[in-house]
Amino acid sequence: MHPETEKGLITSVPIPLALIAACNEDRVIGYRQKIPWRSAKDFRFFRAMTEGSICWMGKNTFLSLPKLLPNRFHVVFSRTPKELWLADWVGRYSVEKGEGPLKVAKDEIESHVTVVDGLAQAIRVTQKKAQEVPGFSSDIVYCIGGAELYRQFLAFSRWIVLTRIKTGPIAGDAFFPDFSGHAQWNLLMQHYDFDEQSKLSLEFNLYYNKELTTSQDSQSILNRFQKALGFEVLA
Numbered sequence: 001m002h003p004e005t006e007k008g009l010i011t012s013v014p015i016p017l018a019l020i021a022a023c024n025e026d027r028v029i030g031y032r033q034k035i036p037w038r039s040a041k042d043f044r045f046f047r048a049m050t051e052g053s054i055c056w057m058g059k060n061t062f063l064s065l066p067k068l069l070p071n072r073f074h075v076v077f078s079r080t081p082k083e084l085w086l087a088d089w090v091g092r093y094s095v096e097k098g099e100g101p102l103k104v105a106k107d108e109i110e111s112h113v114t115v116v117d118g119l120a121q122a123i124r125v126t127q128k129k130a131q132e133v134p135g136f137s138s139d140i141v142y143c144i145g146g147a148e149l150y151r152q153f154l155a156f157s158r159w160i161v162l163t164r165i166k167t168g169p170i171a172g173d174a175f176f177p178d179f180s181g182h183a184q185w186n187l188l189m190q191h192y193d194f195d196e197q198s199k200l201s202l203e204f205n206l207y208y209n210k211e212l213t214t215s216q217d218s219q220s221i222l223n224r225f226q227k228a229l230g231f232e233v234l235a
């Protein structure tokens with residue numbers, strides 16, 4: 001599916017986009033607006049991969065976050081005016097932080113969140129932020145979900161960072177797209193692990209899209225992937 005813009009259909013995106021997700025054997029990523037498992041190990045991996053980056057996400061994914069992701073810039077996709085949904089979330093977040101006045105959370109929102117109405121605006125905002133905000137890396141921009149965004153941006157992404165988690169059969173209403181038959185996706189690295197705390201087996205995968213990038217141009221995300229998994233990486 002191709003995302004629409006004011007000008008029609010976009011066929012390429014000038015952004016080094018990586019989809020990052022965790023799914024189970026049946027590609028479930030969510031149920032009733034929550035991730036239906038808890039794996040601290042995968043969460044730490046997600047944080048290590050995305051810290052210091054610009055993250056694209058759909059409105060539902062943003063609303064499912066209990067708080068802002070520290071040290072990340074949130075580009076939130078929504079066609080609904082933000083006045084209709086953002087204040088409620090900010091209110092909940094302020095309570096969570098134990099901060100009575102909404103002001104602190106509001107200031108934080110203004111410096112860490114931008115709402116965009118589609119892909120064209122997301123590209124503009126991302127290119128501007130990458131120049132403006134010191135410390136924010138623009139060599140990889142992550143799309144952190146949910147199902148709607150993964151589906152729309154799969155074809156434009158250079159990389160997929162996918163943790164497959166063995167949960168067995170569980171209820172799900174949000175899924176990662178099936179890309180198993182897409183010949184452009186090449187596996188660059190795979191690593192198996194076990195989360196002692198949750199007793200879940202994890203399979204970390206990094207794929208590159210050979211129509212949009214090469215394994216040589218994937219060195220930066222590969223280094224990050226290895227570091228996030230705890231491997232020593234020579235700079």
Ligand SMILES: NC(=O)c1ccc[n+]([C@@H]2O[C@H](COP(=O)([O-])OP(=O)(O)OC[C@H]3O[C@@H](n4cnc5c(N)ncnc54)[C@H](OP(=O)(O)O)[C@@H]3O)[C@@H](O)[C@H]2O)c1
Pocket residue numbers: 003004020021022023028029030031032033034035057058059060061062064077078079080116117118119144145146147148149150152174
């Ligand atoms: N396991 C994982 O790795 C993972 C990661 C992230 C999320 N999740 C799960 O995924 C589920 C949420 O996924 P979802 O598909 O329901 O929602 P989503 O993709 O997070 O958000 C969908 C919303 O984004 C907006 N949107 C989508 N495409 C747009 C576009 N091209 N332009 C402008 N706005 C656009 C729309 O908001 P408006 O209706 O306001 O227009 C749409 O309703 C939850 O269960 C969550 O827990 C799992």
